[in-house]
Amino acid sequence: MNRLAQSALLFLLGATLLHAATTDLYLRYVKSGLRPLVLLAGAVLIATAAATLWYDHRRGKAAARGEAAVLPHEPRRGEAAVLPHEPRRGEAAVLPHEPRRGEAAVLPHEPRRGEAAVLPHEPRRGEAAVLPHEPRRGEAAAHPHEPRVSWLLTLPVLALILVAPPALGSYSAAHTGTALTKPFGFPDLPDGDPLRLGVADYAGRAVYDDGRSLRGRQLKITGFVTLDRTGTPYLVRMGLNCCAADAQPVKIALTGNVPPVLRPDTWLEVTGRYTPRRTRDPVNDGPIPYLEVTGSRPVATPHDPYDETWNT
Known part of the structure; x- marks a missing residue:
């Protein structure tokens, strides 16, 4: 369940509580003195749903502006620019293919002893090829999903809207x-x-x-x-x-x-x-x-x- 579905369910549940509290329906579940609390709970749920939608909308707009403003290799705010192969402060410059002290030179794509050569982006045995920014199986691209337990929010909504059991009886x-x-x-x-x-x-x-x-x-x-x-x-x-x-x-x-x-x-x-x-x-x-x-x-x-x- 994504955040949009959660917000919709929260809104429906809050609206259902408000409907129950403005009619006699709430008297099937709680005593009459608790009516203000039922109204408050419904209002809080609706406000939470609206706040969630507003926050996600702002976050989406901020992410869109951030992607447009940042070019490849451009440093983020507060981060020093690092050019390719440029050594950081206190670190010796290491040229491409230059071995460190005591280490044998390894050419690009040259396999180590006992290891099969692996080309760039080539999948390992038993692993599917994953392209940059490609979502993994079961994961939506750039849209993280919430836990499935969130679907339990549908139960009170369905109970109040569809079932509405009568008061306890004989x-x-x-x-x-x-x-x-x-x-x-x-x-x-x-x-x-x-x-x-x-x-x-x-x-x-x-x-x-x-x-x-x-x-x-x-x-x-x-x-x-x-x-x-x-x-x-x-x-x-x-x-x-x-x-x-x-x-x-x-x-x-x-x-x-x-x-x-x-x-x-x-x-x-x-x-x-x-x-x-x-x-x-x-x-x-x-x-x-x-x-x-x-x-x-x-x-x-x-x-x-x-x-x-x-x-x-």
Whole structure:
């Protein structure tokens, strides 16, 4: 991959990051608070691509001017002119074909003892003839190539442009144990029913506060559906610390007026009441509270599918 291709890929990757950060696409990968960093990363990549092209353009123009200005045998700036066969300071003049002291005279093209005569520019046995300034095999003339590992830059570009995987869903939740942890405290809940709660908020109050603040309240909770191996339905929300790589599920088991047919990854808005019934996660044996469902309806996937408040 040459520098031009690298610059093009850097530009595409930067533009893709800017597109993701200016839409909801970035929320599939990182939490909303990291949006400024995604924008900054995209801008830096585009600036790097532009700087690389500008630098290569200047270097090419400088090389063209330098080749035109330097004639054969003309000394470079800061270098003394050396004429052919002229001795340097402190070095005795050696005429062509004149042997040094103690050395036998060797005529031009005369082979040494036991050595075959080699004419100028004649290739040795097993070696291809290489003319002056001719590029070697696999090397482009006057255009050095960068390492092939540079092609790995295409992977994130293709992943973001062509694939754009969805947010983590039922498969990840079914194969990962609940990440429910004890909250630092339980703030007072607002008055009025139905009370809208997050999955993690309900689960934390139901397990670690024994549902004291939930009793007698009509609750409304939104999440996506996942099923375990026995067919038990769960309402799940993936909690996020930083990015999708550290996402973990928090689960609520559903009982009561549950729809007879539930498809995994379907987002539901569930209305129900607290019940002291609990179960254990079959993956990590973590606690999972139940919710007694009184009604439900499918809803669209929220613009931010992750719960960023579950561990606060």
